[in-house]
Ligand code: ATP
């Protein structure tokens with residue numbers, strides 16, 4: 054039984070009393086991204102496993118340990134998306150979107166799945182808002198993408214997120230760096246975890262991102278990538294820093310950031326907070342100039358980010374940020390008896406069509422219980438229909454906060470007039 058009434062480990066329900074916060078964050082992110090020229094793209098929750106093996110990279114934690122992979126009934130290997138970039142890029146390529154004017158700018162709002170050890174800010178099903186900008190190789194694109202993430206945090210009223218920046222070079226300069234890393238880690242090979250022993254030959258940079266404490270300790274003394282990047286990569290990094298300065302966006306260079314996924318080149322960045330515990334990275338992103346080619350497209354430099362919405366929500370709650378208040382019920386139309394119930398049902402439908410949040414009885418409660426429920430909904434106005442009201446064609450409306458009673462004609466037009474008249478202050482204030 055318990056298996057039916059307990060959700061799988063690492064998942065979270067969003068209850069009706071909390072969903073307005075999610076809607077607020079999601080709408081704000083989409084709206085701000087739209088102002089920056091990003092339109093939403095939607096793509097499947099699952100893809101061929103091979104897509105993630107190739108793009109995310111088979112030396113990463115995500116691919117080696119965290120993917121939800123299964124065989125479908127047709128014998129194909131399928132994986133629930135652990136992140137958004139691979140699927141977004143697959144969709145962009147498959148639909149020929151790179152044949153139009155570039156850069157192609159797309160945003161996404163998705164669920165992601167990773168088999169991780171659940172803790173605060175780390176779930177097995179989590180949600181991301183992300184963007185991709187494909188076909189823009191300049192540092193100016195990196196700066197714009199970072200500025201968008203910052204604009205979303207600002208619009209949500211989040212303060213004190215630190216922007217940390219690094220460059221991990223291009224395939225050319227990284228070869229040199231890999232050599233230096235290999236030499237360094239080879240001298241400590243015995244102390245590395247088994248996964249990292251395997252990474253030593255294939256991709257030694259991944260060892261820098263290992264969560265194993267012994268590996269992390271050894272990584273502290275490792276050569277730093279910024280000492281190895283080529284002139285072109287250095288010029289790109291300097292250009293980006295110049296753009297961020299010009300935009301008034303503060304950052305610190307953190308040479309230990311390498312990012313968890315294989316496909317990054319040059320710029321990598323994170324927005325980090327110390328306020329929500331160990332999982333402080335709210336947003337991660339960077340440049341991936343080789344990814345589209347890796348997926349079979351023409352070489353197309355790209356840059357993007359993904360922010361974790363659960364962590365974003367934790368930061369907002371911790372900082373006491375406001376959310377757009379939930380809409381309260383405008384009018385409760387109570388009723389006594391069958392004829393009145395029919396009338397109440399008709400009026401409720403008509404007022405909802407006018408755009409008001411109106412409720413009536415759907416349970417068959419007593420009048421007293423109906424009024425209690427109206428209170429609970431926070432209804433601004435209420436009325437009770439009975440045979441007398443229907444006969445007289447009039448109804449008494451109570452303004453719940455002040456107790457004021459007004460008699461109006463019992464028809465849709467009169468009720469609409471009454472509501473407009475009595476909420477005009479709020480409407481003006483809202484505009
Ligand atoms: P971490 O180092 O925390 O594991 P990551 O490098 O694996 O993060 P990314 O793949 O860059 O994370 O994903 C981008 C963002 O998605 C992260 O910065 C974080 O906010 C969020 N995120 C990643 N994994 C999880 C998870 N398991 N639960 C909740 N949010 C997550």
Ligand code: MG
Pocket residue numbers: 114313
């Ligand atoms: Mg991770």
